[in-house]
Amino acid sequence: VLDEGDRLGPQHILPLATLGIGSVAVRRRPRIGLITTGKEIVDDLAGSLKPGQIYNSNAPYASAMLQAFGAELMNYGSIPDEPGHFESVLSRMLTDNLDIIVSTGAVSVGKYDFVRQVLEGNAADILFHKVKIKPGKPNLFAKLPDGPLYFGLPGNPAAVAVGLRFFVWPAVEAMSAVEPEQAEMLPLRGDYLKKQGLQLFLKGRKDPDGAEILQGQQSFQTHPFLTMNCWIVAAEQSKGLKAG
Numbered sequence: 001v002l003d004e005g006d007r008l009g010p011q012h013i014l015p016l017a018t019l020g021i022g023s024v025a026v027r028r029r030p031r032i033g034l035i036t037t038g039k040e041i042v043d044d045l046a047g048s049l050k051p052g053q054i055y056n057s058n059a060p061y062a063s064a065m066l067q068a069f070g071a072e073l074m075n076y077g078s079i080p081d082e083p084g085h086f087e088s089v090l091s092r093m094l095t096d097n098l099d100i101i102v103s104t105g106a107v108s109v110g111k112y113d114f115v116r117q118v119l120e121g122n123a124a125d126i127l128f129h130k131v132k133i134k135p136g137k138p139n140l141f142a143k144l145p146d147g148p149l150y151f152g153l154p155g156n157p158a159a160v161a162v163g164l165r166f167f168v169w170p171a172v173e174a175m176s177a178v179e180p181e182q183a184e185m186l187p188l189r190g191d192y193l194k195k196q197g198l199q200l201f202l203k204g205r206k207d208p209d210g211a212e213i214l215q216g217q218q219s220f221q222t223h224p225f226l227t228m229n230c231w232i233v234a235a236e237q238s239k240g241l242k243a244g
Helices: 010-018 058-068 083-093 115-121 157-175
Strands: 031-037 072-079 100-104 125-129 140-143 149-153 199-207 210-213 230-234
Touching: 031 058, 031 083, 058 072, 058 100, 058 157, 072 083, 083 115, 100 157, 115 125, 115 140, 115 149, 149 157, 157 199, 157 230, 210 230
Parallel strands: 031 072, 031 100, 100 149
Antiparallel strands: 125 140, 140 149, 199 210, 199 230
């Protein structure tokens, strides 16, 4: 009646009950902890901004996406760019039986990028740090000694979106025994030039007849999210995409 990897919903209850099946073996929803970093971010979206501040768009977006993935979310709030604050929150997260920890920001190589240092101080195995992609080159992936997977996403909004979609989501798929998704092939409208060396994830819009790359591809630009319904992938060694 159901296949491995199906997400159990109310619509399944009627046929199961009709067959006299009162219980089924399931995998529990992955439990994910979220933390955002940055001294410049303001959590109160109704508040006013001072010079040098921005609203924390990553926290509500990541919360919504992780719950859409079917995860049980635990939000640990936002912290300033101080290793001590992060160390304290991480210690609390490691006692909460999490499967995955996701953070945004503080994974590049600047003065305030402390995530890798603190993870290594907690005996984390850093599996990779920096990937040949854009947006999201500083992505960090680690495994903590007590079990949780750690995804350190860069702080720019589009980089967070790519990290969630193409790094965190596949991990949730695997934990939930869901078949990995396959890319859809469609003809492209218009040419797009790029340099070799990075795989690009481009905000796009598709319909049954083709797909187009939207304006506003920089990591801080969020207006394409209002109309996009797909990501268009340009391969690392490609010098560009041609129409068709």
